[in-house]
Amino acid sequence: MLEKTLLLSNIDDVKAFVDIANSKDYDIEIMSGKYIVNAKSIMGIFSLDLTKPVVMVAHCGDKKAEITRQVEKYTLEVKQKKDL
Secondary structure, three states: OEEEEEOOOOHHHHHHHHHHHHOOOOOEEEEEOOEEEEOOOHHHHHOOOOOOOEEEEEOOOOOHHHHHHHHHHHEHHHHHHHHO
16 A cells, blocks of 8 residues: 655646546545545546645555656655745
């Protein structure tokens, strides 16, 4: 299992992230507060408050490196560095 804090700040980020999630053969969820939605559902993600960071939980087993690399540009740490 892999957890990453993401910031999906615009429509294009959400669409690209959902495309990444849909390309995986394992479950991925997005958590925001008390809500958990399927990361493969664009409608589910848009139902969340995207003005705040969300947490991705990927049940990826030993495939952590691939998804980590693919979602790196959405991780909160990378977004914060770009803003400096």
